[in-house]
């Protein structure tokens with residue numbers, strides 16, 4: 001049965017979507033059965049995976065609010081992943097869910113229907129701490145927190161940690177934090193190095209993944225071309241971090 005991870009940070013643009021997709025493809029590459037969930041109406045993950053969000057008739061929205069089975073919404077691509085896609089419809093879900101029974105457990109229910117068919121379920125969440133993110137945290141076994149190595153990202157992490165504590169108390173006592181994943185790291189700047197040190201001192205109890213993702217323009221290019229970053233012709237410094245993280249997740253999952 002799959003282990004469910006959510007990539008979360010309420011700070012925007014820290015690499016949640018980039019990390020979800022590239023770790024997903026890296027896991028599929030080493031033989032894992034991977035399901036991705038796009039829980040962000042911006043639909044960046046759906047686009048990165050090669051689909052036109054606005055052309056999709058059925059998305060995760062329909063599973064959430066129209067009781068369509070996830071099997072009817074699933075898409076797959078040439079890089080070996082399955083995805084429950086999103087589009088802008090998901091932005092109304094946040095409001096419509098308010099009146100639905102067990103509104104924080106809708107994603108849990110959807111995942112439970114197909115969980116047995118996968119080794120890993122990875123959820124990409126939006127940069128807010130609303131009901132959709134709450135659903136993701138309620139459904140997950142573990143949280144991976146991408147933090148871009150800049151100060152505001154550290155503040156976003158603190159807000160997320162508060163929400164995680166709340167979710168543990170009310171919805172999901174088994175939720176653990178797999179670790180902080182430093183992204184967009186520029187080893188040449190003092191600021192980048194200071195933030196890495198700050199992460200250690202601010203969050204002494206959290207695991208800091210050793211595979212720091214280096215800053216590279218190739219990430220944006222890879223998303224625009226919809227090619228996983230380690231599949232591009234030119235070797236991307238930082239891409240390897242995602243492969244190493246995938247290997248670590250598989251090892252930890254076997255225990």
Ligand SMILES: Nc1ncnc2c1ncn2[C@@H]1O[C@H](COP(=O)(O)OP(=O)(O)OP(=O)(O)O)[C@@H](O)[C@H]1O
Pocket residue numbers: 011012013014015016017018019040042044125126127183184185213214215216217219220221223238
């Ligand atoms: N290591 C990196 N180096 C440089 N740019 C990166 C890196 N990782 C991601 N990016 C780029 O930074 C931007 C934000 O990344 P991404 O969309 O993954 O963040 P996000 O946390 O999902 O954002 P949002 O909060 O809006 O959902 C994108 O243009 C992406 O291509």
Ligand SMILES: [Mg+2]
Pocket residue numbers: 016017018040044124125126
């Ligand atoms: Mg995103």
